[in-house]
Amino acid sequence: MIPHSTTHHTLPGLRNALRRLAHQLRLPVELRARLALAVSQVAAGELGAGRAVSLHACRETDPDTGRPVLAIRLRTPLAPRPPALRNLPLPAERTPGAAALWRLPPPDQEQNDVHVQTPTVADNGRGPDVADLLEEELRAAVARADALAQDRERLKDELAETNSGVLALYVQLDERDEQLRRAHGQMLRELEDALRPAPVRVPGLEMAVHYEPAGTDAPTGGDLYDWFLLPDGRVHITLVDALGHGVTSTRSALNVTHAVRTLALEGHPMDSIVERTDEILLPFDRELMATVLLARINPRSGALKLANGSHPPALLVRENGEAEYLEVRGRGIGYPLPGSEQVLYDQLAPGDLLVLYTDGLTESRRDPREGEQRLLEAARRHRHLPIEKIPGAIAADMHTVILHPDDTVALTVRRTHEDVS
């Protein structure tokens, strides 16, 4: 009953009184346990030293909130200095009138809270057995520990689920990313295919081309080719290698092939097409630099004419295996002194193979001299294959080791054995 005031000389005495009082006041079991532990902790030092303490309980009004509270005070009047209040299971306040003060919600209000365990130990008239009270408190503490452990398991499971959810999301996003990249590359390749004309169909000649941009990240490059039939029946072939990589260099290469095509179809003399192309294009693009090789072949006679601007030399492989590079001096678009210095004349006999290419074919091992020798051997080795297989076969041989990746074009023309009539 409150108000309560007792003096104690022993710790068991204090504990029992407090527990019985708390039970009487119908304090929730866990609160009782914490209060008892806290009071014991504060008083233990005093009682152990043989100094008495006193326990008080009464109803008060909280000065801060104006609400009724149950005030539990522990007084240690004989203590040389106030006992420590650190790390208590139930925090306490230090006040002028007491070593420790606990302000608790009045028990009547707590009974509305369904989560609070109200004491169930029976009162046999003399007061409950303290051992029963302790057991009740222990049971409550154990139940709380169990509940917390269950919670923890549940949270762990939820976390694991969330984690795998996030992971799945990442995988999805990654896949979507990859799909977009592939679609993008596909689109660029289709665009590039649209830029490249089909081989010219003309009796007396057969031709094929292998085109390989430098990498999948750059599906278009600065290497380009063009071939078409001139009004006089000859076949014109252009090979272009524009500086740089990516779509900008493709555009440069396109500008060159278009200018050359227009000039050729208009009948412009072959020996000045390179120079004239430079004159036309540089005002629009001062940074443009491109090598260009022009070839003209008469399908009936096999007569071959070459003009060149800084491009690697064409390779002529005779049917019997003799091979030579056809050097034509000159400088390309955007170079100093642009234009072909000369025009070279030669002859394709039936079965002879002409190979035109860009330096990506011969410089994969970084030494152009060694590349030229290997190209000659590869072309010679494959010269009897069906025409559509030759460029790929040559490129495969040349690219067994790639130390320097670059756009690559290999274009082959062979004079056929068929009777031309």
Added chain:
Amino acid sequence: MSRDRGLDNELTVDVTEGPAGVVLAIGGDLDFDNSPELRSVIGRLALSPGRLLVLDLSGLTFFDSSGITMLVIARKVALAAGADVAVSGVGPMVAKIFHITGLDMVFRSYPDPSAAFAAAAQN
């Protein structure tokens, strides 16, 4: 030699300024990826009428079309400043590329920078 077998060699660029002109020594691999560094160096060279820019290529281990472009740009920059330009230290690989691209008709070539400056002094 491992250098010739195509392992990547870092680009080196050294600028030496003298009374008669500038020596720009380019070494290692010059390709598309590292040519912007060289380009910015070229833009800052101290060239003026009467001076000579010597491109010393004796240390080059590899160059492709991007390297060609750098030489052409260096020549444009020199000529625009009223200076002259020459190359030196052209080894067999570089000579081959100069021959293919026709740049041997464009650049005067000397064994080393002092020969280039000596020839310029005689004119």
